Amino acid sequence: MDAATLTKPAVLILLGPPGAGKGTQARLLEQKFGLVQLSTGDLLRAAVKAGTEAGLQAKAVMEAGDLVSDEIVIAILRDRLGEPDVARGVILDGFPRTTVQAEALDALLASTGQKINAAISLEVDDAAMVSRISGRYTCGDCGEGYHDTFKSPDVYGICDKCGSGNMVRRADDKAETVASRLEAYHAQTAPLIAYYGERGVLKTVDAMLAIDDVASAIQQTTAEAIA
Numbered sequence: 001m002d003a004a005t006l007t008k009p010a011v012l013i014l015l016g017p018p019g020a021g022k023g024t025q026a027r028l029l030e031q032k033f034g035l036v037q038l039s040t041g042d043l044l045r046a047a048v049k050a051g052t053e054a055g056l057q058a059k060a061v062m063e064a065g066d067l068v069s070d071e072i073v074i075a076i077l078r079d080r081l082g083e084p085d086v087a088r089g090v091i092l093d094g095f096p097r098t099t100v101q102a103e104a105l106d107a108l109l110a111s112t113g114q115k116i117n118a119a120i121s122l123e124v125d126d127a128a129m130v131s132r133i134s135g136r137y138t139c140g141d142c143g144e145g146y147h148d149t150f151k152s153p154d155v156y157g158i159c160d161k162c163g164s165g166n167m168v169r170r171a172d173d174k175a176e177t178v179a180s181r182l183e184a185y186h187a188q189t190a191p192l193i194a195y196y197g198e199r200g201v202l203k204t205v206d207a208m209l210a211i212d213d214v215a216s217a218i219q220q221t222t223a224e225a226i227a
């Protein structure tokens with residue numbers, strides 16, 4: 001199944017710790033299936049940059065590696081889900097991250113007659129996460145992600161996708177912040193693996209493999225889940 005044959009709105013969740021590859025894989029799924037990537041991290045960073053009320057409240061929390069309040073994140077996601085481009089279906093990248101967010105998502109989808117096709121858990125060990133995050137950089141213009149070791153652009157410093165030379169590193173990718181993000185993941189987000197397991201939509205993928213191999217596994221799982 002691909003973008004041309006997808007007939008009903010799909011809802012996919014990518015679950016996983018910081019650096020698991022959620023953003024990398026969500027972008028590949030977007031291209032393959034025509035779904036829209038909704039990253040609450042990206043939405044929050046845009047709010048911080050725009051200086052909105054939510055962004056002002058989120059900034060210090062994100063820089064400390066803690067989770068932004070459920071209230072702010074749910075409101076941001078609800079607004080984004082109301083925009084017309086998501087009608088074909090979405091890949092939720094980094095949401096939900098708490099049980100309260102998962103329950104809010106269930107209620108939101110129930111109100112529009114939608115359901116979760118799959119919650120795909122990217123399994124990766126803590127040491128790999130730290131090395132992935134510390135080597136990560138992104139094109140500041142189109143958002144394409146790169147890594148010092150695992151994914152370099154064809155020409156050093158130049159984005160393969162849009163040709164920009166504006167590469168940026170995230171403020172929360174410092175070693176001390178990464179430790180807090182991992183702690184928040186284990187305490188507040190990892191319980192969602194059981195939450196979706198109990199609802200029969202959990203799929204797991206070995207995210208320690210190379211990017212292309214993880215992509216194949218996730219794309220096969222997605223094709224089955226949205227068929």
Ligand code: AP5
Nearest residue numbers: 018019020021022023024040041068094132136146147150
């Ligand atoms: P967010 O932006 O969601 O960050 P995160 O979950 O910490 O995840 P990352 O973006 O760091 O990693 P990723 O899994 O997308 O990995 P990537 O593909 O980039 O959240 C940031 C902050 O916002 C949070 O800390 C919180 O404060 C707040 N927030 C966001 N959502 C929230 C919510 N719902 N509730 C409350 N607060 C929220 O890959 C990482 C690197 O590894 C890349 O360089 C990539 O090239 C490389 N890589 C990827 N896959 C592989 C592979 N298989 N092998 C080798 N390298 C790989």
